Amino acid sequence: MSSKVEAQLDKGKALIGYLPIGFPNFEESVEAAVALVESGVDILELGVPYSDPVMDGLVIQEATQIALAQGFKLPQAIEAVRQITERVSAPVLLMTYFNPVIQYGVDKFAADLAAAGGAGLITPDLIPDEAAEWIAASEKYDLDRVFLAAPSSTDERLRQSVELSRGFVYAVSTMGITGARADVDVAxxxxxxxxxxxxxxxxxxxxxxxxxxxxxxVLSYGDGAIVGSALVKSLNDGGVAAVALTAQGLAHGKPSAS
Structure with a gap:
């Protein structure tokens, strides 16, 4: 069975856009995600709000805390995927810390995500050698699984992440938390x-x-450029219209053949 994300990447270099579900509210988060695709984003990465977002920078933390304060529940992540995939053809990945998935039930979550049209998961706090249950579920339901790789990772850990990822490997370009920076680290x-x-x-x-x-x-050496905080800030500052404009500007960085 083919990977939805790999099928997209086969077409050329990709702009991957991140937005959290439920910010500034559920309906607008869905509209913003659709607008990203209509504005040049090739793959969507939807963040699942979580109470202890250890990897996220301040902009994303604040957005996810607003979503949680408004009563976000994990089934809404599945519903968001369903609504978005009914309107756009871009692959939709969820980025989630793994504890909520465990609480939901790993097999059930995978089944529901696949039924909603989701492509798979990015799991920032799940390391490959502790991911047997998720690997089995993702194989069963034909879902992509994206593990993270950091500059501090050993070659053996990088090899393990490559072998067990499906879709792409997520290279964390700098040590620390997410957030827009003036320069992309040489690392x-x-x-x-x-x-x-x-x-x-x-x-x-x-x-x-x-x-x-x-x-x-980034696309001169990588296959996908992942943008989060800049898009979340635009959505916060100016709503769906602003985030669409930001995505259009980012998409100008893609090679013309893609």
């Missing part, structure tokens, strides 16, 4: 080179990308 390119050396076919680079120029820089 990103080195990390992608290390991942290629242990067999990675597709690598998405995230954490710190906020301009079309940075998208172009």
């Amino acid at each position: 990103a390119q080195t990390l992608v080179e290390r991942l290629r050396a242990v067999g990675a076919e597709y690598v998405g680079v995230g954490v710190g990308i906020s301009t079309g120029e940075q998208v172009a820089e």
Whole structure:
């Protein structure tokens, strides 16, 4: 069975856009996600609000806390995927810390996500050697599974992440939490080179990308440029219209052939 994300990446370099579900409210988060695709985003990454978002920067933390304060519940993540995939054809990944999935039931969550048209999960706090239940469920329901790789990872851990990921490997371009930065760390390119050396076919680079120029820089060596905080800030500041404009600017960094 083919991977939805790999099928998209086969077409060319990808802009991957992140927004949290339920911010500023559920309905507007769905509209904003659809607007991203209509504005040049190739793959959607929808964040599942969580009470202890250890990897997220301040902009995303504040947005997810607003969603939680408004009563976000995990079934809404499945419903968001369903509504979005009914309107756009781009692959939709959920980015979630794994405890909520365990509470929901790993097999049930995978089944419901697949039924809603979801492509798979990005799991920032789940390491491959502790992911047997999720790997089994993702295989059963034909879902992508994206593990993270950091500059501090050993070559053996990078190899393990490459072997067990499906879709792409998520290269965290800088040490620390997410957030827009003026420059993309030089560590990103080195990390992608290390991942290629242990067999990675597709690598998405995230954490710190906020301009079309940075998208172009990252896509000169990576397969996907992942943008989060810049989009969330635009949505917060100016609503759906603003986030669409930001996505259009970011999409200018993609190679013209994609």
